[in-house]
Amino acid sequence: NAGVTQTPKFRILKIGQSMTLQCAQDMNHNYMYWYRQDPGMGLKLIYYSVGAGITDKGEVPNGYNVSRSTTEDFPLRLELAAPSQTSVYFCASSSGGQGENTEAFFGQGTRLTVV
Amino acid sequence: GDSVTQMEGPVTLSEEAFLTINCTYTATGYPSLFWYVQYPGEGLQLLLKATKADDKGSNKGFEATYRKETTSFHLEKGSVQVSDSAVYFCALSDSGTGNQFYFGTGTSLTVIP
Numbered sequence: 066n067a068g069v070t071q072t073p074k075f076r077i078l079k080i081g082q083s084m085t086l087q088c089a090q091d092m093n094h095n096y097m098y099w100y101r102q103d104p105g106m107g108l109k110l111i112y113y114s115v116g117a118g119i120t121d122k123g124e125v126p127n128g129y130n131v132s133r134s135t136t137e138d139f140p141l142r143l144e145l146a147a148p149s150q151t152s153v154y155f156c157a158s159s160s161g162g163q164g165e166n167t168e169a170f171f172g173q174g175t176r177l178t179v180v
Numbered sequence: 181g182d183s184v185t186q187m188e189g190p191v192t193l194s195e196e197a198f199l200t201i202n203c204t205y206t207a208t209g210y211p212s213l214f215w216y217v218q219y220p221g222e223g224l225q226l227l228l229k230a231t232k233a234d235d236k237g238s239n240k241g242f243e244a245t246y247r248k249e250t251t252s253f254h255l256e257k258g259s260v261q262v263s264d265s266a267v268y269f270c271a272l273s274d275s276g277t278g279n280q281f282y283f284g285t286g287t288s289l290t291v292i293p
Binding site: 069100115123155159161167 | 224229271279280283284285
């Protein structure tokens with residue numbers, strides 16, 4: 066029962082460095098999402114995907130990139146890290162559609178600090 | 181566009197007090213509604229959900245009723261415990277907007293003995 070797995074849990078980056086946040090789900094969900102959570106600000110959608118090979122921008126995509134080569138994996142790439150990207154990042158997945166099985170399942174989060 | 185507005189926090193209650201956290205929504209289609217809970221240092225966990233009007237979601241003593249006429253989904257619990265201390269998020273998913281999830285800003289609850 067792994068669900069949604071995110072790695073790493075913590076990371077410190079220097080300004081200008083790049084990194085990839087990994088996300089994998091084992092529930093065969095079509096929909097996957099990346100959110101960032103800033104203190105007192107709720108969750109903001111960065112990117113989402115409705116299936117392998119399909120991605121789209123969310124509310125705050127600048128400074129990030131994603132890919133979805135398989136159903137299971139949805140990595141988030143940070144290029145040229147900036148202090149404004151200091152946040153907690155959550156990956157989530159859902160089956161999509163309507164009815165009883167519509168909830169999103171979340172990973173444990175990645176706490177990123179850019180210094 | 182779709183959005184969720186929930187009661188600002190933080191909320192501090194004594195153990196066994198009654199809890200209400202208000203949540204209202206705006207949606208273009210027929211959304212499903214959710215309450216998620218986040219304990220310190222953890223991800224969001226589904227607390228309860230309702231997928232159509234007049235449905236009541238319930239779990240661990242918490243309840244919320246999907247009210248289409250007032251576009252609301254208020255969270256209630258009759259007697260809170262210290263272990264309920266967490267941040268609560270109201271959310272909606274709307275198939276009319278590609279199954280995106282929209283979250284409120286979260287309400288921090290602290291229950292004191």
